[in-house]
Structures are given as C-alpha cells and as structure tokens.
Amino acid sequence: MESSVQRRVEAIYRHLLLPREPISVLHPVSLKGEEVKNGEAETVVIGGMVLDIHATPSIPANPRTTTPGKVRYALGGVARNVADCMSKLGTKPFMISAVGLDMAGNLLLEHWKSAGLSTDGIRKQQDIGTPVVCNILDVSGELAAAVASVEAIEKFLTPEWIRQFKYNICSAPILMVDANLNPPALEASCQIAAESNIPVWFEPVSVAKSRRIASVAKYVSIASPNEDELIAMANAVSCANAFPPIERGNKYSTESLFQKLKPAIWALLEKGIRIVVVTLGSDGAFLCSRGGPSFMRAVLERIKPHGSSRQFYQIVTSSCPPHWYGATNLERDSHLFAVHFPALPASVVRLTGAGDCLVGGMLASICAGLNVMQSVAVGIAAAKASVEAETNVPTAFNLANIADDARSVYSSGKVVFNQSML
Numbered sequence: 001m002e003s004s005v006q007r008r009v010e011a012i013y014r015h016l017l018l019p020r021e022p023i024s025v026l027h028p029v030s031l032k033g034e035e036v037k038n039g040e041a042e043t044v045v046i047g048g049m050v051l052d053i054h055a056t057p058s059i060p061a062n063p064r065t066t067t068p069g070k071v072r073y074a075l076g077g078v079a080r081n082v083a084d085c086m087s088k089l090g091t092k093p094f095m096i097s098a099v100g101l102d103m104a105g106n107l108l109l110e111h112w113k114s115a116g117l118s119t120d121g122i123r124k125q126q127d128i129g130t131p132v133v134c135n136i137l138d139v140s141g142e143l144a145a146a147v148a149s150v151e152a153i154e155k156f157l158t159p160e161w162i163r164q165f166k167y168n169i170c171s172a173p174i175l176m177v178d179a180n181l182n183p184p185a186l187e188a189s190c191q192i193a194a195e196s197n198i199p200v201w202f203e204p205v206s207v208a209k210s211r212r213i214a215s216v217a218k219y220v221s222i223a224s225p226n227e228d229e230l231i232a233m234a235n236a237v238s239c240a241n242a243f244p245p246i247e248r249g250n251k252y253s254t255e256s257l258f259q260k261l262k263p264a265i266w267a268l269l270e271k272g273i274r275i276v277v278v279t280l281g282s283d284g285a286f287l288c289s290r291g292g293p294s295f296m297r298a299v300l301e302r303i304k305p306h307g308s309s310r311q312f313y314q315i316v317t318s319s320c321p322p323h324w325y326g327a328t329n330l331e332r333d334s335h336l337f338a339v340h341f342p343a344l345p346a347s348v349v350r351l352t353g354a355g356d357c358l359v360g361g362m363l364a365s366i367c368a369g370l371n372v373m374q375s376v377a378v379g380i381a382a383a384k385a386s387v388e389a390e391t392n393v394p395t396a397f398n399l400a401n402i403a404d405d406a407r408s409v410y411s412s413g414k415v416v417f418n419q420s421m422l
Helices: 001-015 079-089 105-112 149-156 159-163 166-170 183-195 207-215 227-237 255-268 292-298 307-319 354-368 372-387 398-410
Strands: 044-046 050-057 067-075 094-100 122-125 132-137 143-150 177-179 200-203 274-277 285-292 335-341 414-420
Touching: 044 079, 050 105, 067 079, 067 105, 079 094, 079 177, 079 200, 079 354, 094 105, 094 149, 094 159, 105 122, 159 183, 166 183, 177 183, 183 200, 183 207, 200 354, 207 227, 227 255, 227 274, 255 274, 255 285, 255 335, 255 414, 274 354, 274 372, 285 292, 285 372, 292 372, 307 354, 307 372, 307 398, 335 372, 354 372, 372 398
Parallel strands: 044 094, 044 177, 050 132, 094 122, 177 200
Antiparallel strands: 050 067, 132 143, 274 285, 285 335, 335 414
C-alpha cells in the first residue's frame, strides 16, 4: 500500500504541473431517507481527513542536522482512520469532512472512492488546503514530534455544513466525532444526534483538543482517551486542575495505574458520559462505566446489527461468547465498574494508527451487534494488526486472525474495580 501511495503522490504531483481545465466544486447534497443505500443506516463519522508524512530515522536523530532514514506518505486523520478501519471490518460509514482539490485531497478522495465509500459528506473546494501532518518518529516507531497543518478542519467543517446531513446523523446507529472539530461544530453535531437519541462517541485526538469535551459532555455516551487526554478532559469538565498528570518515570502495576486514573475516570462518568475506554498503549485498555455490564448494554440497546456484518458477528461470537465470565451481578449507578483488557504481543512497525484502529474495531463490532466487552477485544486485535502494518490502517484485515486475537484478549480480561464511589 505504501509504495502504491508513493506512486500516486508522484502521479498527482506531475498532473498538478500540467495545464488543465478548471475543476468544478462538488456542492453538498441533503440526503433523503430513501437515498440511504440498501435501506441500512450508516454510522456517521465526523472529523479530519489528513495526509500524514512519516519520517523515521535509521539511527537516533541529532538536533540541528539531517538524519538518514525513510520518509513515507500515509492516509491519515483520526476520523478517517477510524472510518477506514470500520469499512475494512465490514461496516460502511458515512464520512463528513473537508478536503481541498490539491495533491493531498485528490489522494485521500481517490482512496475513499476506491473503497466504495460515499464522498457526499466531504466538502471539496479549491480554497481548502487539505490537512497535512508531518510526524517525526523515533527509531522504535514512537512519535517524537509532529507539525500539523489542519486549520482547514476548523475553518471549513462548519455547523452549517454538518446540518445539511442531519438525516444521516439522525438515522445513524451511532455518531463518532473527533476533537479536530471546532467547539460550535462539535456542539451542532452532538445536538443533532441528541434530538434522535443517537449515541455519540467522542475521540479526543490530542491533549489540547481533548479539553473540548467540556461543552459537549452531556451529549457523549462513549469517550476513548489515553491517560494524558483523560486527565485533561477531567480537568476541563470540572473547571479546575484537580487531577495531576501521571508521572512517566514510574512503572505502575495494572491495579496501581487504575487507582491513579480512577478519580479522573469518575469525573467524566459523573458528567454523564456512560462509558470511558482508557487506551494504555502496550498495556491494553480499561473499560469503565457506572454500574456494570447491563448499564453498558443499555447505552447501545438501540443499535441494530447490519445484515452485512452477520459473518463478522458470527466469527467473533464463536471466539468470544457474549456472557463474559468476569461479569458481576453487583450493578448500581453509584458503582464504578472497570475491566482491564491486555494488549497483544506484536512485531511493531509503527504505532501511529493503533489507537484509531482500536476505536474503529470497537465501532465496527458494536454496529455488528457485539457487546462492549467483545468490542474492546476486537478493537485491541485491530490495533495489533495496525502496529504491524506500514500504513495507519492495514490494507486488509484477516477476520479469522482478528477473532483469534480477540479471543486471547477477551479471555484475559480482569475486573479491576467494582465498588461504590459514595
């Protein structure tokens, strides 16, 4: 895929140097009910589509000089990665975003069309500079630094544009928004979903942007922060700096790490967020909610499985029975219930798409009718496939391998907390 992307970039670049007829702007359309393909409502994903540039040194980099290594183009953006992952697991999302009619935008749109996904919700204009992020990685594939030129998302992904797709949002099984949206666009998206009681998934994107949760927390059903984003979000919703950052020098056990994060998790749950998935990188994830499994089921009870996802559902259910052995009957609204699911060993190539594929894997699973615990296991399996690929999202997923990996994660899940917070 990467070499294909490289060739496409070069071809588009050559094309841009040639004289050509003016490109007409595709104007938005408001989709009517009868226009939803095959009668199935599509999950709506709103946020950034980005061209990523990954620079990986062959040796540890020194400041103020060049370093030998490899520079690659990759299709990126949190929302785009999540939607791409969902598509490759059998759930076709409807994307609302904005790109320019430039090299980067053409590359992103060409891929989207080739995957058979709708571009109706993607705003396309000559005066939009397609978002581009340059990631500087270290020799192990971890992000060392990055420069993001993503102003177009905030400028052009406006409430007015999003409202044109009100029908899609109101008929969707679930809405995912990423925090690249500016606050008015976030609020507009969430308010539309709230009108029809559509669950909203908030993806924080970064520590700085995660604080945008404050104005929409009352609408959000599920959030998926990492540890640092969790602390920032808790401070934002509490309007105070009551939650200190996690000290990076210490190596915590699973239980002690949870104890450190527990006050921040509870702060989000008290503000009305129903489920918090704390992603921990190589340490897996915490799945947290008020109450217990039945409370989590209630969040997603209106989501109806897609017929096209039946095979996916059957493969995963055969590996991960829906009645998880660790479930508990002690379920009260004043209780914090938390399960830890471990990560999987992996041959790491790059880590930039892991969190997005975890979210995409969970969303695809939820839309297929799997429960939240099964979905976390699939998400972690998808994240493993991501870190072993050259691209942010693997070119394809092997469903049998995903199911086998999900079984390993699912069977290793452990309740780390189930107590009253009164």
